[in-house]
Amino acid sequence: MEIGTLGHFTFQVDSLSLHFATFAGLIWVGVTLYALASGPSRRFLLPCAGAFVAVMGVFFAGDLLTLFLFFEALGILGFFLVREGKEARSAAIRYFWTMLVGGLVLLAGILVHASGDDGTLLLLLGFGVKAGMLPVHGWLPAAHGKAPPPASALLSGVMIKTGIYGIIRIDPGSALLVLGLGGALYGAARALTQSDAKRLLAWSSVSQVGVILTGVWAGSLGHIATHAWAKALLFMAVGAVLLRTGTVQLPRLGGLWRAMPVTFGLAVLGGGALAGLPLLRASAGKAEIHHALEGLPELAFFLASCGTVAVVLRLLSGIFLGPRREGTEAPGLMVTGMGVVALPLLLPARPEDLLYFGLTVVVGTALHRATRRWHPAYPASGEPPRSGPLRLPALPGPLRRMPVSPRLRIRFPDLAPRVDRYTRETGANLALVFVILLAALALLR
């Protein structure tokens, strides 16, 4: 993609742009209808509309400068979308700073690229932050997990696709395979430890972005639209459940399949598309990717697919299956919105890939049952548990203390406990990410 000149905004339309813009547009229609069910709210609708403009600006941008403008705008608008969620204020602030730094890295990459040198690493990291790519995915679980459900639907459904769009345009090469598969596996594993349905979906997004990027490396873009629709649908379904039951904690939910049958059906559709249910055309995206891989990457991809099945089962069984509960179906407007987004998923599949996906379903179900204990029940205190036992032993003391100066802590008093928790939880898991990446790199050589 060319660089562009200051002050001139150029736009272009090609098949890639159209593809992205089409599924994005459909999702926007559905989510807006869905959001209107709780009454028109300027706080959501204004940034929602702005984000739509920004997303279309990114997809139809004709040069990197124009793309960067709309990209940054999207980062700011995302802040407004996230902060309306319950206890989402600090997640929104973290989102803002992550997007700002990511934007600076991206700008540096564009400048380096413009001067003729190889800016691919910077560009990849800059776009990757927005996409939720490993290793710059850290902001995603908090932001998408805490944002209000329609906002999460937009964020996970479309806004991270802008980062993926950028990555496709810059064509980074084999780094994508490693980062993609690593993210796919890691995201699925973390998702299985979640008891908060929205956070589970957020980690699933990290995993699916990994799958998508593996697909990009392999030349297949089919899963992008599928994930957009399916993830948006799932977030909307969880939002409907939240509206009717007041909670998204899986240990507290269950048995809603009778009370909310339409929501259940749509969620199965969405989850199935994500998992690669053989009956849906939408699953073809994953099939293509699988065909392009061989050897160790193929095995890793298979494991990631099983992980996705397990995650979907965890979510659906946690919310909808089990002993029957009382409840009412979601409001009509919400159902309509979800229906709009679900439409493209209804196309029937081609019979070619039944065997592969049948296998993933079998192994995935086993995985789900085997890792049930990873997602703990409610402790006696009633406090929702944080992520489960995939917590490695904490880093030793001196390593755990972030190099944040005591003075800085005094200046920002609520930074200190957050920093401690961050290093304790994330530090250990970062080590795990690193190990996965190293192993992947070593084995792939």
Place this chain on the structure above:
Amino acid sequence: MIAPGLHLHFGLDPLGVLFAATAAVLWLLVLPPRGARYGIFLGVTFVFTVGVATAGNLLTFLVCFELLSLSFWPLIVHDETEEALAAGRAYLAYVLTGGSLLLLGVVATFAATGTVDFDAPVSPFVTGLLLAGLSVKAALIPVHGWVPRAHPVAPAPVSALLSGLMVATGSLGMIRIAPELSLAPIAALTVVVAGVVAIRTDDLKRRLAWSTISQMAYVPLALSVLHPEALAGGILHITHHAFMKGGLFLCAGLILHHAGIRQASRMAGLARQMPWTMGAFTVLSLGMIGIPPLSGFVTKWVMGSGMAAAGAWFSLAVLMLGALLAALYLMPIVHAAWFGPRSEVVAEDPPIRHLVPVLATAVLTVVLGLLPRLVEVARVAAGAGG
């Protein structure tokens, strides 16, 4: 002509014209004056600023430069408080010392070459003298000390002028001399350290003063890259920063006057009571950080392109870091003002006639970002006058 080889020389070149035009707009925004003495020195400082801009050789530059420094003193101590007078004394100490170094440099140039042209070939020692003298005005570490003291005590419009162009005259001198000595390490240090100190400063005007030190260090940084595009960016940054920082200081003045607030930490929830003022503040802050399509982004882009083209990766990284620091010391204020808890302070937006200059700077920030016509002017200036 004073002596053979020593003459005053004024000329118009693209760089000088751009600088003088910026001064004209900025001085216009700072009217009306607060009394006769104020008004007189406002005019005098403008005249000498134009003189510095259009100076054609070292001697002329020195004369206008020194007179400019002196004529700003009455404006800085205008309020005549104890604090202001003490700050004024510190200011004079700094600028007079710097001026003496500059004088020594000019004398040495004349002694060595018999001329006082900008591009007279001189030894690195003499260049060092000239640069040292200019650095005081340009507020490079470690001779930046007058800036955080003078800005908080001066009336807000005077701070706007100080930050806007007075500091820039030092950078202008550096561009004129076009030294081969690289100022990059000191400039980079200044950008980072001043930015970090700004984050930890609570007094709003002092925070903005440290921001000026950090931002104006971009110009010597860009100069040291030795690429015309980077230099064009640096020159353009002088103009754009003048408008943005000028606007921010005017906002600070309005906030002080109409809400009685000096500290950033007390500005929570202020935007609900002073929406227009804080709205302009927000736009100007976003411009300072370099969010497209505002004017700050244009300068960042031009400077960055030059640095990347020259392979100056370190400078490019410093540029990005500077933007991050700007966000760190400006965005918390903006966020707290719009989203913070309602404060018990009673405030309201100033009347239109006071708001107009501030809004004008915000509009300029947007317009210069969307229609970056001045980039071409800066490029010409970099090619010719640099």
